[in-house]
Amino acid sequence: MEKINLASIPTKIEKAQFLTTLLSKNIFIKRDDYTGIEFSGNKIRKLEYLLKEAKDSGCTSVITTGGLQSNHCRATVAACVKIGLKPHILLRKSQEVINQGNLLLDKIFDAKIHFCTPEEYRDNRDQIMITIAQDSISNGEKMYIIPEGGSNALGSMGYYDAMKEIVKQEKENNISFDTIVVAVGSGGTYSGLYSANMVNNYKKRVVGYAVCDDSLYFTKKISLINDNLSHYLKLDTPIDNNLIEIYDNYKGVGYALNTQEELELIKYIAKNQGLILDPVYTIKAMNGLIDMIKKGHFENSQNILFIH
Ligand SMILES: *Cc1c(COP(=O)(O)O)cnc(C)c1O
Numbered sequence: 001m002e003k004i005n006l007a008s009i010p011t012k013i014e015k016a017q018f019l020t021t022l023l024s025k026n027i028f029i030k031r032d033d034y035t036g037i038e039f040s041g042n043k044i045r046k047l048e049y050l051l052k053e054a055k056d057s058g059c060t061s062v063i064t065t066g067g068l069q070s071n072h073c074r075a076t077v078a079a080c081v082k083i084g085l086k087p088h089i090l091l092r093k094s095q096e097v098i099n100q101g102n103l104l105l106d107k108i109f110d111a112k113i114h115f116c117t118p119e120e121y122r123d124n125r126d127q128i129m130i131t132i133a134q135d136s137i138s139n140g141e142k143m144y145i146i147p148e149g150g151s152n153a154l155g156s157m158g159y160y161d162a163m164k165e166i167v168k169q170e171k172e173n174n175i176s177f178d179t180i181v182v183a184v185g186s187g188g189t190y191s192g193l194y195s196a197n198m199v200n201n202y203k204k205r206v207v208g209y210a211v212c213d214d215s216l217y218f219t220k221k222i223s224l225i226n227d228n229l230s231h232y233l234k235l236d237t238p239i240d241n242n243l244i245e246i247y248d249n250y251k252g253v254g255y256a257l258n259t260q261e262e263l264e265l266i267k268y269i270a271k272n273q274g275l276i277l278d279p280v281y282t283i284k285a286m287n288g289l290i291d292m293i294k295k296g297h298f299e300n301s302q303n304i305l306f307i308h
Pocket of ligand 1 (some may be wrong): 012041042043071072149184185186187188190281282
């Protein structure tokens, strides 16, 4: 499978000295917040594959979907503009629309923004995107549809590659990570990391912390993506889904909502470790990691890599 090069990769891996001392485990951070400026974060690795397919199939525009302040939508918009595709985004209007953050960037990039209600988003987002894509034909557009979070088999190839990148960095730095930890919002990132681990027999533990929905939902969704990926990769034996490990007890009060404790933890890690975690995803995964280390759930892990 081919991709378009858009991300600044490989991203560096840093030892987190304060967290290492605090937790008595070697904690390393993979700085995927450094994949770029306009499209920083994890989504651009998936988009390198998805947008290649969009281009190759002769599409002129792209539609994807997410929350009002979706990182994925912002990354898609920025990447589309860069390679000459017109971006459309379907945003869940769950709160008052204020021009700030990712939404402001979406507008500066001149994305065509469509809104839907939280109910429409939950029940019908894919159908709404299909309708928008069909309607766009009359404007002479050919639209490529990307699911929420870019989380399908093709998108997850971005993190399949990222796992290989990690293993290459292990060899270069003479270290071995026994556990990889990542936040889970739509499952594609976890799926890619997990699949590469299974297919290449890296023998790592891949731990995911859900920021929405629950562990059963994600285990099913990720299994499905993995099954599709097995087809894509023409594997003789499909990827074994029995080691998928997703925890849902660190979501806190809900998606994109924070408890006072989580906000305090952001500040605590910022001032002691010099690392800014984000309130929607990485703080929840970090909270889960710290708590589960304290409770002895990482007894067999010594070198832990946290995907930021
Ligand atoms: C989307 C996102 C995640 C989760 O990735 P999924 O592939 O959607 O599970 C984690 N962290 C950040 C910052 C994200 O934007």
